[in-house]
Amino acid sequence: MNGETGNWQRVHPASPFVRGWLALAALFFFFGRDAAERLLRGGPVFDERFAGRAPWLLLGGGTMLLLVVAGFVLSWYFTRYQVAGGFVRVTTGVLVKQHRQARLDRVQAIDVVQPLLARIFGLAELRFEVADAGQSAVHLAYLRVAEARRLRAEILDAAVRDAPAHAAAGPSARGPEAQRPGVQLDAQFAAGPAGSAAPAAPADPTERPVLAVPPRRLAGSLLLSEQAVVLLLGAAASVLLSALTENRSFSFYLVPAGLGILAGFWASFSKGYNFTAATSPAGIRLQYGLLDTLAQTLPPGRIQALRISQPPLWRPLGWYRIQVNVAGYGTPGQDGERSARTTLLPVGTLQDVTALLDLVLPEAAAAQPGATKPGATNTGSPDANAVLIAGLGGLAPAARIQAQRDTRHTTGNDDGGFTTTPRRARLLAPLGWRRNGFAETGSALLIRTGRWWRHLTVVPHGRTQSIALHQGPVARRFGVVDLVLHTTSGPVAPRVIQAGLAEGRALLLAQAARLSPKTQPAGNPAGDPQEGPQHG
Amino acid sequence: MPTEAIDPPGISWLRVSPRYLTARLLGWGAEAVLVTAALATPLALVLAGTWRWPPLWFAVALPSAYLLLALWRLVLIPRQVRAVGYAERLDDLLIRRGILFQRTLVVPYGRMQYVDIAAGPLERALGLCTLKLHTASAGTSAVIPGLPASEGARLREQLTARGEARLAGL
Numbered sequence: 001m002n003g004e005t006g007n008w009q010r011v012h013p014a015s016p017f018v019r020g021w022l023a024l025a026a027l028f029f030f031f032g033r034d035a036a037e038r039l040l041r042g043g044p045v046f047d048e049r050f051a052g053r054a055p056w057l058l059l060g061g062g063t064m065l066l067l068v069v070a071g072f073v074l075s076w077y078f079t080r081y082q083v084a085g086g087f088v089r090v091t092t093g094v095l096v097k098q099h100r101q102a103r104l105d106r107v108q109a110i111d112v113v114q115p116l117l118a119r120i121f122g123l124a125e126l127r128f129e130v131a132d133a134g135q136s137a138v139h140l141a142y143l144r145v146a147e148a149r150r151l152r153a154e155i156l157d158a159a160v161r162d163a164p165a166h167a168a169a170g171p172s173a174r175g176p177e178a179q180r181p182g183v184q185l186d187a188q189f190a191a192g193p194a195g196s197a198a199p200a201a202p203a204d205p206t207e208r209p210v211l212a213v214p215p216r217r218l219a220g221s222l223l224l225s226e227q228a229v230v231l232l233l234g235a236a237a238s239v240l241l242s243a244l245t246e247n248r249s250f251s252f253y254l255v256p257a258g259l260g261i262l263a264g265f266w267a268s269f270s271k272g273y274n275f276t277a278a279t280s281p282a283g284i285r286l287q288y289g290l291l292d293t294l295a296q297t298l299p300p301g302r303i304q305a306l307r308i309s310q311p312p313l314w315r316p317l318g319w320y321r322i323q324v325n326v327a328g329y330g331t332p333g334q335d336g337e338r339s340a341r342t343t344l345l346p347v348g349t350l351q352d353v354t355a356l357l358d359l360v361l362p363e364a365a366a367a368q369p370g371a372t373k374p375g376a377t378n379t380g381s382p383d384a385n386a387v388l389i390a391g392l393g394g395l396a397p398a399a400r401i402q403a404q405r406d407t408r409h410t411t412g413n414d415d416g417g418f419t420t421t422p423r424r425a426r427l428l429a430p431l432g433w434r435r436n437g438f439a440e441t442g443s444a445l446l447i448r449t450g451r452w453w454r455h456l457t458v459v460p461h462g463r464t465q466s467i468a469l470h471q472g473p474v475a476r477r478f479g480v481v482d483l484v485l486h487t488t489s490g491p492v493a494p495r496v497i498q499a500g501l502a503e504g505r506a507l508l509l510a511q512a513a514r515l516s517p518k519t520q521p522a523g524n525p526a527g528d529p530q531e532g533p534q535h536g
Numbered sequence: 537m538p539t540e541a542i543d544p545p546g547i548s549w550l551r552v553s554p555r556y557l558t559a560r561l562l563g564w565g566a567e568a569v570l571v572t573a574a575l576a577t578p579l580a581l582v583l584a585g586t587w588r589w590p591p592l593w594f595a596v597a598l599p600s601a602y603l604l605l606a607l608w609r610l611v612l613i614p615r616q617v618r619a620v621g622y623a624e625r626l627d628d629l630l631i632r633r634g635i636l637f638q639r640t641l642v643v644p645y646g647r648m649q650y651v652d653i654a655a656g657p658l659e660r661a662l663g664l665c666t667l668k669l670h671t672a673s674a675g676t677s678a679v680i681p682g683l684p685a686s687e688g689a690r691l692r693e694q695l696t697a698r699g700e701a702r703l704a705g706l
Contacts, residue, residue: 131672327672464647465643465647465671465672465673465675465676466641466642466643466644466647466671466673466675466676466678467641467642468639468640468641468642469542469543469638469639469640469641470637470638470639471542471637471638471639472636472637473636473637476540481542484675486671486673486675486676487673487675488672488673488674489673489674489675493675501540501542504542505542505543505544508544508640508642509544511642512625512627512628512642512644513627515627515628515642515644515646515647516626516627516628516644516645516646516702
């Protein structure tokens, strides 16, 4: 069709029917309903009245069926794809032709999606994401599962091979384990420590399982989520109101609300079911889903920002949730699938969190906070844990120690290096002022917020797009500023709230210096002077 | 209350053109006249006796309240224009704005995706333009209004050249 070398291929011939099964089902329903109704009423399938119309009905139905099928077949025939020469190309369209090509080294994520029907037929959809925050750049539906996996491996191989010259390799390039012989095919990706839980053997032999979320924990996390609390409170309130007013109608309002929440539970459960995370040379691989399954692959350095959260009811159980910003996935909104795709961990223990953090942002937590902390000459991992623990659950010391802390907050303290809201602004956030704060590590900025709903946001320096200081009239009275970090769109919106004016200014300047490569423009993409000594 | 700037000390800010004040004032004047005229319609109709419903005090209060607000904004406009500033540093561009609600933004040259220059009819008549920087983040709203056209063109070339030299990609 055009002068490109290499072989163009078509997606699986069954795919138009799998995609358009709803239209076919509607057609059969429309024409089959009449006959079925008669059958149910006990009449014969073909009575006299029907026999007269039968030829016309059959003709009409046959024509429509033929048109629909012909449309499917035409769209299938004119959809062709090719992976060659560093590009993936797709042409579609019968009348209006569309030719799309995307560079393999610009891949942000690759997903293999299997809706239920496609799973039955052994088919899968391949989605290729680039950084445009909209819908998938390229999606091929449907391929045989083996073919989809092969294509994914091919694309990722090309992407990882091309990456070193490109800044996108980012801060997750070199890790201490890269030299270890074994599963690594490529030193690009530093695999983290294997978790204690060992999920079932993956299909891809290069994958190494890291963690799995047991279904019981997932169910528990849903039962202890905010929606469950709302449901219980609503039920209690309506029962109480019914008892007090002797009016039954309150329970009627409860039924649809309860059904909606239950449907939400079911969606969350079926999305998060059988969640496993694994490492492969090409990146992190997440797989999950009960009916529709999805396997995501995130090449190294593609995570733009990350947030670890803990609702209050999860605290006694020590569970956390991780959400990420990935360029190309966009903002989740109401779309259940997108919110599942931006979830790195639906529910997990502290051990799972550290294992995943080691994988996706190996240096984020591995460098000591501040610049001049004594005693950080060893591996740095105890420090990393201290920062993480302080970020997840820490509080600044209360009043008496605070005064003495203010004078030497850079030289180390017992709060993991977090700088919190100054005491003078405690009226602005009576609960959160000891909690809201930030800590700088060699490769990322850690922001913690929330006393009840705890959040810890991690933004790698190399992934921040721009920074802004904000201050309104009330904040000025208390001498505090907000610092906003802009990253690609997603569920995580990093914001340091109510930092002291001097600290905020200093942080702005320090971050600005970290964002810009000071040395050779192309040599050190992460642009961080601390990075070398950490792993050299 | 004297307001303390939140931006870091030691930065020499470049201010936007004084003609931008003219543009803002003209825009303010047009808006004030149109909205006042619209809000004064009931008053005119009540005075002419065609309408009975809105009581006279309400018909008077409506445009007056708006006029008061508009005058308050008029007083603020020169301060707002003076507060807009930008500074080109070695590795990044700083943009500040606002006095009551202040914002200081830092965009590293390497993170820029592209630069827009726009000029409406009023701006063009005054020889001004508005420069907008785009990064991979939708949250970056880096806008410098009221640049002289020549300065806008210079800044665009400068930013593009520096961005290419420090390109970081995504």
